Amino acid sequence: xxxxxxxxxxxxxxxxxxxxxxxxxxxxxxETMMFxxxxxxxxxxxxxxxxxxKRTMVTVIFALVPALIFGIFNGxxxxxxxxxxxxxxxxxxxxxxMDNFLFGAWKIVPMIAVTYMAGLGVEIYFAGRNRHPVNExxxxxxxxxxxxxxxxxxxxxxxxxxxxxxxxGKEVFGGTGMNLLNPALTARAFAFFAYPSFMSGDKVxxxxxxxxxxxxxxxxxxxxxxxxxxxxxxxSFSAWDAFVGLIPGSIGETSTLLIVLGxxxxxxTGIGSWKIMLGSTLGxxxxxxxxxxxxxYMLTESQEQFMSIPFYYxxxxxxxxxATVFMATDPVSAAHTERGKWIYGFLVGFLGIMIRVFNPxxxxxxxxxxxxxxxxxxxxxxxxxxxxxxxxxxxxxA
Amino acid sequence: xVGAPSAQVEDFPLGTSFALSPDEYIGIAxxxxxKEGDAVQAGDAIFYDKAENRIxxxxxxxxxxxAIVRGEKRRLLQIxxxxxxxxxxxxxxAGLPKDAEAAKATLLDxxxxxxxxxxxxxRVANPSDAPKAIFVNAMATAPFATSAALALAGRxxxxxxxxxxxxxxxxxxxxxxxxxxxSDVLTQAQGVDLHRFEGKHPAGNTSVHIAAVSPxxxxxxxxxxxxxxxxxxxxxxxxxxxxxxxxxxxxxxGMKSPRHFTLRxxxxxxxxxxxxxxxxxxxxxxxxxxxxxxxxxEGYLSASASQISVIPEGRGTDFxxxxxxxxxxxxxxxxxxxxxxxxxTYDLSxxxxxxxxxxxxxxxxxxxxxxxIYPNQLLKSVWAKDLEKMEALGIYEVVPEDFALCEVIxxxxxxxxxxxxxALDILHxxxx
Numbered sequence: 077x078x079x080x081x082x083x084x085x086x087x088x089x090x091x092x093x094x095x096x097x098x099x100x101x102x103x104x105x106x107e108t109m110m111f112x113x114x115x116x117x118x119x120x121x122x123x124x125x126x127x128x129x130k131r132t133m134v135t136v137i138f139a140l141v142p143a144l145i146f147g148i149f150n151g152x153x154x155x156x157x158x159x160x161x162x163x164x165x166x167x168x169x170x171x172x173x174m175d176n177f178l179f180g181a182w183k184i185v186p187m188i189a190v191t192y193m194a195g196l197g198v199e200i201y202f203a204g205r206n207r208h209p210v211n212e213x214x215x216x217x218x219x220x221x222x223x224x225x226x227x228x229x230x231x232x233x234x235x236x237x238x239x240x241x242x243x244x245g246k247e248v249f250g251g252t253g254m255n256l257l258n259p260a261l262t263a264r265a266f267a268f269f270a271y272p273s274f275m276s277g278d279k280v281x282x283x284x285x286x287x288x289x290x291x292x293x294x295x296x297x298x299x300x301x302x303x304x305x306x307x308x309x310x311x312s313f314s315a316w317d318a319f320v321g322l323i324p325g326s327i328g329e330t331s332t333l334l335i336v337l338g339x340x341x342x343x344x345t346g347i348g349s350w351k352i353m354l355g356s357t358l359g360x361x362x363x364x365x366x367x368x369x370x371x372x373y374m375l376t377e378s379q380e381q382f383m384s385i386p387f388y389y390x391x392x393x394x395x396x397x398x399a400t401v402f403m404a405t406d407p408v409s410a411a412h413t414e415r416g417k418w419i420y421g422f423l424v425g426f427l428g429i430m431i432r433v434f435n436p437x438x439x440x441x442x443x444x445x446x447x448x449x450x451x452x453x454x455x456x457x458x459x460x461x462x463x464x465x466x467x468x469x470x471x472x473x474a
Numbered sequence: 475x476v477g478a479p480s481a482q483v484e485d486f487p488l489g490t491s492f493a494l495s496p497d498e499y500i501g502i503a504x505x506x507x508x509k510e511g512d513a514v515q516a517g518d519a520i521f522y523d524k525a526e527n528r529i530x531x532x533x534x535x536x537x538x539x540x541a542i543v544r545g546e547k548r549r550l551l552q553i554x555x556x557x558x559x560x561x562x563x564x565x566x567x568a569g570l571p572k573d574a575e576a577a578k579a580t581l582l583d584x585x586x587x588x589x590x591x592x593x594x595x596x597r598v599a600n601p602s603d604a605p606k607a608i609f610v611n612a613m614a615t616a617p618f619a620t621s622a623a624l625a626l627a628g629r630x631x632x633x634x635x636x637x638x639x640x641x642x643x644x645x646x647x648x649x650x651x652x653x654x655x656x657s658d659v660l661t662q663a664q665g666v667d668l669h670r671f672e673g674k675h676p677a678g679n680t681s682v683h684i685a686a687v688s689p690x691x692x693x694x695x696x697x698x699x700x701x702x703x704x705x706x707x708x709x710x711x712x713x714x715x716x717x718x719x720x721x722x723x724x725x726x727x728g729m730k731s732p733r734h735f736t737l738r739x740x741x742x743x744x745x746x747x748x749x750x751x752x753x754x755x756x757x758x759x760x761x762x763x764x765x766x767x768x769x770x771x772e773g774y775l776s777a778s779a780s781q782i783s784v785i786p787e788g789r790g791t792d793f794x795x796x797x798x799x800x801x802x803x804x805x806x807x808x809x810x811x812x813x814x815x816x817x818x819t820y821d822l823s824x825x826x827x828x829x830x831x832x833x834x835x836x837x838x839x840x841x842x843x844x845x846x847i848y849p850n851q852l853l854k855s856v857w858a859k860d861l862e863k864m865e866a867l868g869i870y871e872v873v874p875e876d877f878a879l880c881e882v883i884x885x886x887x888x889x890x891x892x893x894x895x896x897a898l899d900i901l902h903x904x905x906x
Contacts, residue, residue: 128828253832
């Protein structure tokens with residue numbers, strides 16, 4: 077590793093002085109990525125925990141990887157299933173094939189690469205402009221953004237959404253740590269409203285491009301489970317398929333099982349807030365049960381059917397799991413107080429399922445619920461903290 | 475951590491070179507009382523506070539003022555004193571004082587007053603204040619801290635005398651002990667409210683005891699003192715002489731044989747380190763690894779230190795250290811594989827393990843911050859220098875040392891203690 081260190085050492089003078097100075101954040105970011113720097117504690121405590129922001133972020137990435145790999149296989153699987161060219165095998169052997177993986181990777185890896193390039197480009201520009209080191213937050217955002225997109229999303233749209241998210245979602249508020257909204261969801265929301273035909277409907281979740289001699293199977297529908305519910309009040313997918321993830325959807329959201337595993341890992345390492353995750357689970361279950369109770373009083377039949385599905389279906393279909401584990405738990409945009417996290421988490425789940433069922437335009441609500449709660453989080457914190465302030469004032473008077 | 479001290483207490487020759495650093499006395503704006511070349515007795519004023527000139531810092535030894543070291547803008551850095559072979563002590567009059575005024579006068583004249591710390595703000599106590607209580611801390615929970623029972627062995631009479639003096643100064647004296655404390659000198663102490671606490675660090679911080687016994691409200695003042703310093707103070711009234719001699723725990727993996735020594739505040743440590751510290755690159759710290767100040771190899775013992783920690787200086791980069799499993803890396807989070815070996819003792823170095831970043835993670839500090847205070851919110855108000863917010867969120871109840879563990883585990887490597895120190899200083903200036 078010595079030679080790598082030598083390269084960094086040799087190029088450092090060039091970027092710390094002279095014309096290339098704006099490139100210093102890039103140099104620094106690359107160097108600290110390769111080597112945890114040999115900085116020593118100079119003020120305050122002389123010993124420090126080994127954790128840093130990079131470690132925190134890479135832990136989230138570790139948690140995302142299973143769902144991502146599954147998403148890559150699923151991208152291929154759904155494509156070949158649609159054109160009836162699945163491998164001649166049964167069970168999981170039909171799913172974990174090289175063809176599926178390569179097809180999915182061919183679609184998804186460029187999306188990831190484009191997201192990182194676009195997002196880190198903006199980050200490094202601002203780091204150079206405002207003279208601060210590149211913050212690691214985007215390591216996670218950059219992976220989350222493609223995982224929330226449909227597989228057929230054009231790359232330039234991914235890039236524009238990412239740039240919008242980093243600029244408007246983060247930098248205008250003052251950069252990492254100051255943002256009000258979750259940057260990854262800001263990207264998704266931007267894409268959703270700017271390019272609705274690429275982000276919703278029945279056609280976007282499965283790649284159905286065909287070459288000569290291939291054709292989409294008769295009676296094919298690319299709708300997601302929630303899409304089917306919203307239009308017909310029923311779905312052709314079983315809850316089990318949805319739990320393991322053999323359904324169409326955004327790249328990372330389909331396998332509830334692997335997302336839950338990621339969630340357990342985040343809770344075990346102490347990086348993800350279990351209060352938010354449990355709160356969201358309780359919120360979603362409450363709303364599901366509330367719907368079950370209210371279903372008979374609904375006016376339209378399809379709505380009645382959608383509302384009367386067992387409450388746990390809401391946890392396996394759609395993006396509830398992904399949003400709860402990876403989106404709602406972003407520490408910057410979530411509630412900051414521990415008590416606030418319960419309230420915030422509960423309302424994310426509660427509102428997410430509510431919007432999902434009631435929104436006539438688009439049968440999913442987690443994105444909007446989280447963005448809404450992101451905005452509300454400072455208000456929740458305000459009241460939680462204010463209770464503490466009032467207690468202190470009361471004590472002073474007594 | 476590796477390098478716990480044995481209970482053995484040894485003497486070490488005081489040597490002839492001493493120094494006083496005005497920076498250590500938080501809240502004192504120093505004005506010199508001596509010139510280079512002046513002869514002084516132990517107990518003679520070296521400098522005093524510009525604002526409250528009754529508060530003075532006195533010479534630990536008799537001898538000659540060798541040099542006055544100044545920094546930028548002629549700021550006083552150090553006053554070096556060359557000690558006589560036989561030390562002559564100024565006599566402040568033996569015998570317990572009759573009333574608070576007499577006690578205050580002797581304490582102020584001798585310089586022993588500086589052992590009393592004012593809460594809020596964490597600075598040298600103001601003799602004009604009327605504290606609602608004095609908190610004596612006999613519970614040491616910081617790594618390798620000197621235990622009060624060990625430090626007081628053989629000084630029982632002085633400790634009792636010191637408590638009597640404190641009782642004159644405030645309506646209430648609170649003595650805080652560990653739940654397991656058995657030493658008679660502490661458990662049988664007279665004239666105090668005994669409170670017992672349990673738990674790991676920071677359970678031994680005075681702020682924790684104050685918050686539990688009688689939380690500080692705006693406008694209220696308490697004074698705080700360490701148990702060992704009560705004995706030093708008692709000794710002053712028993713003998714009339716002020717000697718800043720402490721039992722000091724000297725520990726850490728850099729020590730040849732970690733144990734306790736009786737050392738005097740202000741003494742030069744060059745020979746001490748030469749004899750006691752292993753060969754290699756080590757950082758010597760006056761105080762604990764959490765709150766202490768680094769001393770260089772030719773440095774002096776600070777006047778407030780009751781322990782010295784010697785730990786390896788961190789060296790070298792760590793290839794891909796943020797991705798690899800990290801077996802053997804100390805972390806309170808479970809993001810490194812090392813959480814699988816919970817009982818392991820670590821040889822921690824001074825490595826920062828990362829770079830300073832923006833506040834991102836929330837809820838991290840709560841586990842090591844035992845107050846009814848929201849640490850993140852308070853720190854953000856500190857960072858924004860929003861005085862009203864700080865007040866509302868409880869800044870008066872804390873001092874920098876209470877944030878030491880937050881600083882240790884901080885993902886973003888923010889200098890929390892320094893931030894809180896600066897905020898308290900600004901607040902003090904604004905409020906007075």
